[in-house]
Amino acid sequence: MSNTYSSSVAAVKSQSLQLKAVIILLMMIVAAGSAILLKPQINQEEHFSLETIVPKKFAQWNEDDSYAVLQVSQDKQAVLSQVYSQNLSRTYLDNNRNRIMLSIAYGSNQSDSSMRVHKPEVCYYDQGYQVQNLVNNNLQTDFGLIATRRMLAYKGGVQEPVTYWIKTGDTIVFGLKSRLVQLKYGLKGEIPHGLVFRVSSIGDEASAYKIQEKFIRDLLAVLSPEDRVRLTGKTSF
Numbered sequence: 001m002s003n004t005y006s007s008s009v010a011a012v013k014s015q016s017l018q019l020k021a022v023i024i025l026l027m028m029i030v031a032a033g034s035a036i037l038l039k040p041q042i043n044q045e046e047h048f049s050l051e052t053i054v055p056k057k058f059a060q061w062n063e064d065d066s067y068a069v070l071q072v073s074q075d076k077q078a079v080l081s082q083v084y085s086q087n088l089s090r091t092y093l094d095n096n097r098n099r100i101m102l103s104i105a106y107g108s109n110q111s112d113s114s115m116r117v118h119k120p121e122v123c124y125y126d127q128g129y130q131v132q133n134l135v136n137n138n139l140q141t142d143f144g145l146i147a148t149r150r151m152l153a154y155k156g157g158v159q160e161p162v163t164y165w166i167k168t169g170d171t172i173v174f175g176l177k178s179r180l181v182q183l184k185y186g187l188k189g190e191i192p193h194g195l196v197f198r199v200s201s202i203g204d205e206a207s208a209y210k211i212q213e214k215f216i217r218d219l220l221a222v223l224s225p226e227d228r229v230r231l232t233g234k235t236s237f
Helices: 002-037 074-083 120-126 177-187 205-222 225-232
Strands: 061-063 086-093 099-107 130-141 144-155 158-168 194-200
Touching (some): 061 205, 099 205, 120 158, 194 225
Antiparallel strands (some): 144 158
């Protein structure tokens, strides 16, 4: 009886694994077919200037050009230049000397993997940082919730908490869900644009994230409705 039961369990497990393999294969076939058949034609690139829409001074924040933001290697910069059509990097100080490092990158073509925006955790890791405590967090603003991610980057004894989000088309999206959004645009024959919004500061996580949230809220409050949508999208996936 025991051997018969064990054989039955093994058979069920084997069938389950086979079913999963078939499902994964079908998903790969659908994805490959979509890439061939959809052939997006309309590029949804927006014509705006990050330098113009993001003010150098707002609320209690002023640009601090004495402090350099995260720098990347020359070979990495060459790759990023192909993906992004605009990059904005600034450092801000408030009246209490709290410092925020802001980075926004915009790419007009998210039609394939080689042109997709890069996740900040990957960029930090490539620059020699250790990354941990990667978690999702909903940021409450006067204009609705923003789906964000937080992470802690550290190097040489310095801690740099980071808050970021990634926008594909008009949707904030993370991970594999970005592919679903790309397929949605592909079905309409459109090529979505992409944007990475990132803020960071030096210090412990609890206080850093509070300051970062205040900075984001202060920035969104001075933007026009149109420019807010450019940075935050209309929906979260």
